[in-house]
Amino acid sequence: MTNTQVTLVQIDNYGPWTVTPEPRREADLQTMQSRLFADISQFVGNRGGYTFFTRFDNMIAVTNGCSLEDHALLQESIGNRYPVSLSLGVATGTSPVQALSDATERLQDAGSAQDENRRECLEGRAIADDYRTGDDVQIAHFDVVNATGNYTDELNAFDTFIEIEQGYAELMRHMRYAHGSLSFFVGGDNVIVVCPDLERADYEEATAHVAEAVDVEMQVGVGRGKSAHEAGYDAKHALETCRADGTRVELEWETA
């Protein structure tokens, strides 16, 4: 059964910082935010986790394999190298949505995102190593079928972007409310979804729903593992099977 460890990463008091003493140059904010994401992604990724940029001031990570000491080290390292600091909320559950809700609540209880006295909070608990299993994380890797032929090589780049974003918006809402899952756009035409224990029929229903609602055809590979990396890597292999066989849903543990 899944037991997803989710970390909410929140930049402390970021809103006020962006305009103090004067509004800061937008290009500088974009550069800082993307470097911060890159550093967090690398730190968490080196420990088997995934980080999603989400809103940049709030990022969401799947951190199975990261201890609370690892989290504290991340805070220290970012605090030493960036003009901003991070607060982190950590929680676990069979439902990724519930785990994220719990992680969020921990930070909200510690203070507002714009409270200048709430800095570098680390709230919550990590899964002890002894309790980790090979199916703690379920990751679904979705992509748009033949995005290159249907969109990238046909429409202007902005109209392609609209189509892809429409597919993402419908999928993220549906996976959140119908299947308790967290979906994140990761570039190109790809969406990575952090799921509870879902089955083939759930993924078939989700791809059919998106096709029906916004006319975007998607395929999905699904994997399970001890960490986001292990599950996500299996999902990528399953997606390759979709591409090779022309199927819409592949579960790695069924095809392996």
Ligand SMILES: Nc1nc2c(ncn2[C@@H]2O[C@H](COP(=O)(O)OP(=O)(O)OP(=O)(O)O)[C@@H](O)[C@H]2O)c(=O)[nH]1
């Ligand atoms: N983040 C991420 N992006 C990917 C991955 N695979 C492909 N992409 C992105 O998706 C874009 C489209 O590539 P594909 O999905 O292979 O192309 P496609 O035309 O949709 O072809 P099919 O997927 O075979 O239907 C690429 O330009 C990349 O930006 C991946 O594993 N991770």
